[in-house]
Amino acid sequence: MPMEDNEAVYEKLGETEKRFGLLRDRFRLSVIAISEAEAKKQGLEIAESVVACISDLAFKFTEVLANDVGLFAQHAGRKSINMEDVILSAHRNEHLLGLLRSFSNDLKGKEQKIGKTRKRPLKEGTLS
Amino acid sequence: MENTFDSDLIYSIFKLAWSRKAAEKSEETELNETEVGRTSKKNWPTTANSNAQKVSSELLRIFVTEAVQRAAIITEAEGNHKIEATHLERILPQLLLDF
Numbered sequence: 001m002p003m004e005d006n007e008a009v010y011e012k013l014g015e016t017e018k019r020f021g022l023l024r025d026r027f028r029l030s031v032i033a034i035s036e037a038e039a040k041k042q043g044l045e046i047a048e049s050v051v052a053c054i055s056d057l058a059f060k061f062t063e064v065l066a067n068d069v070g071l072f073a074q075h076a077g078r079k080s081i082n083m084e085d086v087i088l089s090a091h092r093n094e095h096l097l098g099l100l101r102s103f104s105n106d107l108k109g110k111e112q113k114i115g116k117t118r119k120r121p122l123k124e125g126t127l128s
Numbered sequence: 129m130e131n132t133f134d135s136d137l138i139y140s141i142f143k144l145a146w147s148r149k150a151a152e153k154s155e156e157t158e159l160n161e162t163e164v165g166r167t168s169k170k171n172w173p174t175t176a177n178s179n180a181q182k183v184s185s186e187l188l189r190i191f192v193t194e195a196v197q198r199a200a201i202i203t204e205a206e207g208n209h210k211i212e213a214t215h216l217e218r219i220l221p222q223l224l225l226d227f
Contacts, residue, residue: 009155016148023141027133031192034131038196044203045210046196053216054195061191061227062138065184066145073173081142081176086183093226096190103186107179 024059031055065089083107132189135181142184146174191227198223 032051039046069085076085083104090096150172176184196211198219203211 006155009151012151013148016144016151019144020141023137023144026137027141030131030133030137034133034189034192035196037131038193039200039211042197042200042204044200044208047210047212049213050199050211050216053213054192057195058188058191059141062141062188063145065187066142067149069142069176069180069184070146070149070173079173079175081173081180083177083179083183086180086187090187090227096187096226099190100183100187104179104183107182111179 024055027059027062028052028055031058133185135178135185138185138188139176139181142176143174146172194226195219195223 031054035046035051035054065086068089069081072085072088073079073081087097087100087104090100153172195216199211199215202215202218203209206215208215
């Protein structure tokens with residue numbers, strides 16, 4: 001019985017690696033677009049090898065980020081990641097922290113404009 | 129419209145990383161056979177709300193643009209027109225410390 005369980009775990013890990021590969025490829029396409037646009041802004045060209053390197057790094061960073069925010073949420077006793085978890089992960093750099101915080105405030109601001117509040121006070125004369 | 133990462137893509141990577149973590153943990157628990165292992169597997173997060181996804185995408189976008197911007201400074205200082213690996217190398221340590 002134990003041997004079969006181990007095989008299942010290894011097979012699942014192999015499939016996971018395949019899926020990571022697909023996501024890594026899609027991810028690289030985005031990195032190429034973002035990097036080339038940024039280089040163009042600076043009035044420069046950017047070597048393919050540099051973009052590939054940034055892509056690999058950023059992908060690893062994403063995996064590390066996933067673990068970090070997972071730990072923060074777990075630490076807070078939650079099963080779901082929220083914005084604060086992500087913002088907290090940037091605690092090493094004040095400037096970065098500030099950028100994320102204002103980005104998140106903009107998001108919250110947009111939500112309120114659209115009226116994404118679930119609880120609305122009942123007006124008099126409505127169904128009840 | 130500024131170039132950025134698709135939130136769904138980032139979320140997919142998160143979920144895959146989490147499921148890999150959960151698989152590793154379940155392998156551990158079978159070896160350890162303790163109560164503690166079982167509770168930690170149950171508490172590991174499995175979802176992220178859409179705002180968290182957006183902020184994550186933004187964080188990653190900033191990572192990429194910072195890498196390019198910082199390398200570009202070195203490129204320009206050298207009087208070059210193309211960002212090369214040596215330029216990236218110079219800024220890498222501080223970049224990784226900042227993120």
